[in-house]
Amino acid sequence: MAVETGVVTRPYPFVAPEVPPGFRGRPKIDFNLCIGCGACASVCPPNAITVEEKDGFRRISLFTGRCIFCARCGEVCPEKAIKITEDFELSSDEKIDLYQILELKMVRCEICGRFFATERELKKVKEEIEKKGMEVEKLNLCPECREKVSAGLESLARR
Structure with missing residues (x-):
């Protein structure tokens, strides 16, 4: 019976997997568009996005290791600075690779x-x-x- 079916597996990771339309993967922040409003952090259920203010800078940090790929951050961003990609592979040798960090100067x-x-x-x-x-x-x-x-x-x- 297996001979009739043929090959049903792909030689991953050498051939990229097909993802269905509407698949929600890793969010990506466009650092040129982000204004640092923090709307994304306020709706992030697992707190993968945090906002810290220190020494005149606002730091927006996205840790994809905590992300549940719900896409709420991309939905609420007023500047459309967060895009939801189809990338779902989070493997890395370094934990820092799972972070996207943006620091914006603040006004007094x-x-x-x-x-x-x-x-x-x-x-x-x-x-x-x-x-x-x-x-x-x-x-x-x-x-x-x-x-x-x-x-x-x-x-x-x-x-």
Whole structure:
């Protein structure tokens, strides 16, 4: 009976396996598109994507060793910076090969001096505001100081 069926296995890894349409594999971050908003990390069920802020930089880290290939990160990314590939092979000699890490420079609030957003985030917001023909005001203020200034409590914001 086996003679009639023929060869049913492929010489893997020499011949790439066929994946079905819609297959969800390893997510890949396009570092040129990511603005560092962290939306991907907020929806990642296994916490494969983390966001850390330190020394004026926001660090987005994707550890594919924890990834369950749910594709939620790609769905919520406002910049479409995360693409879901068909790659499912995670084998590596080094654990560091399973990480994708992006560090983005952050902006300080002009009043209180705290870091509050990445430069790319503010640039994107400014472009969207200008696209609508509106004036860009108070963009370099953190949300807390912006709220105080808008309420006329600027003296409290400067403390």
